[in-house]
Amino acid sequence: MKTSADGSARRTIWATGDGAVEIIDQTRLPHEYATKRLASVEDVAEAIAVMRVRGAPLIGATAAYGMAIAADVDPSDAALALARQILFATRPTAVNLGWALARVADVLASLPLERRAEAAWTEAEAIAAEDIALNGAIGDHGLALIKAAQKARPGETVNVLTHCNAGWLATVGWGTATAPIYKAHAAGIPIHVWVDETRPRNQGASLTAWELAEAGVPHTLIADNAGGHLMQHGRVDLCIVGTDRTAANGDVCNKIGTYLKALAAHDNGVPFYVALPSPTLDLSLQSGRDVPIEERAGTEVTEITGRTADGRIESVCVTTPSTAAANPAFDVTPARLVTGLVTERGVIEPERLREVFGSRA
Numbered sequence: 001m002k003t004s005a006d007g008s009a010r011r012t013i014w015a016t017g018d019g020a021v022e023i024i025d026q027t028r029l030p031h032e033y034a035t036k037r038l039a040s041v042e043d044v045a046e047a048i049a050v051m052r053v054r055g056a057p058l059i060g061a062t063a064a065y066g067m068a069i070a071a072d073v074d075p076s077d078a079a080l081a082l083a084r085q086i087l088f089a090t091r092p093t094a095v096n097l098g099w100a101l102a103r104v105a106d107v108l109a110s111l112p113l114e115r116r117a118e119a120a121w122t123e124a125e126a127i128a129a130e131d132i133a134l135n136g137a138i139g140d141h142g143l144a145l146i147k148a149a150q151k152a153r154p155g156e157t158v159n160v161l162t163h164c165n166a167g168w169l170a171t172v173g174w175g176t177a178t179a180p181i182y183k184a185h186a187a188g189i190p191i192h193v194w195v196d197e198t199r200p201r202n203q204g205a206s207l208t209a210w211e212l213a214e215a216g217v218p219h220t221l222i223a224d225n226a227g228g229h230l231m232q233h234g235r236v237d238l239c240i241v242g243t244d245r246t247a248a249n250g251d252v253c254n255k256i257g258t259y260l261k262a263l264a265a266h267d268n269g270v271p272f273y274v275a276l277p278s279p280t281l282d283l284s285l286q287s288g289r290d291v292p293i294e295e296r297a298g299t300e301v302t303e304i305t306g307r308t309a310d311g312r313i314e315s316v317c318v319t320t321p322s323t324a325a326a327n328p329a330f331d332v333t334p335a336r337l338v339t340g341l342v343t344e345r346g347v348i349e350p351e352r353l354r355e356v357f358g359s360r361a
């Protein structure tokens with residue numbers, strides 16, 4: 001398994017040095033750790049669309065590498081515009097996708113054709129390296145929150161609830177919501193994570209639980225409906241989740257079901273934090289109402305995939321074949337339910353986003 005340059009975080013994507021990248025194929029986890037080579041724009045687009053790579057920061061970084069692969073083949077304006085269009089059409093919700101594509105395209109636009117390929121690889125590497133650094137900083141700021149929770153109940157284990165996978169698999173390295181958890185664990189703070197299974201695609205059960213097990217962090221998988229009950233009974237000290245797009249007013253779009261957890265946290269006085277690296281911020285949106293919400297195939301709801309006792313990975317239907325299913329993949333948690341945004345610049349109240357990040361462009 002690849003580690004990042006500073007050796008502190010696992011790495012999900014890396015350049016092979018011959019015009020391609022390698023990724024961890026997340027559709028195989030937790031049953032099998034397999035890597036996959038992506039050598040064309042079509043390979044990259046397919047990997048994002050079918051979620052071999054997923055999670056907002058990793059989608060952005062992968063798309064950036066996709067532009068580099070495209071520039072290697074044909075650096076003309078027309079070819080790059082087409083590559084950008086193909087990559088942008090893969091998934092609509094994570095703002096990191098459009099952000100990363102625009103960043104690479106802007107750099108290339110000012111360069112002569114013969115310098116574009118090298119510059120694209122350099123920019124994609126920079127986006128990847130920055131992602132690891134931003135997430136490391138989020139980890140440090142989030143660690144302070146976990147330390148504070150421990151101080152409030154000395155000697156007790158800190159119980160964190162998380163939803164979906166905002167771990168290192170969802171980023172280039174470290175993860176966003178999990179970075180504070182990994183740092184707390186490394187610092188010797190007794191910590192335990194409630195892992196929402198996160199139907200319909202089960203990123204919690206398949207990916208977050210796998211990551212935490214791998215890192216030796218104590219955790220327990222729960223059905224998505226269990227979080228409210230656990231909060232009512234004082235068994236959750238804080239929630240930390242990720243985000244795919246956060247609007248200027250602090251409304252947070254994240255994996256479907258996040259909103260219900262935030263409501264339950266609010267009702268029970270449990271702090272609800274969102275780990276937000278700045279590339280996931282969309283200051284062009286006044287509120288979360290305008291976030292495009294991805295609708296995925298109904299079969300993700302009517303079927304469930306797992307490994308059989310004899311080792312085969314299979315999907316089975318959990319309803320009658322004639323049942324129609326709706327599958328909105330994300331929801332929006334209003335800023336009023338968010339205790340704080342854990343950013344690379346510190347933990348801030350949602351209403352301070354513009355003040356803190358307004359001039360970042």
Ligand code: MRU
Pocket residue numbers: 054055056057094163164165166167170171175176177203241242243244254255329
């Ligand atoms: O559909 P996915 O698996 O790409 O959704 C992932 C999430 O919702 C994550 O919480 C979000 O991207 C933040 S990842 C650091």
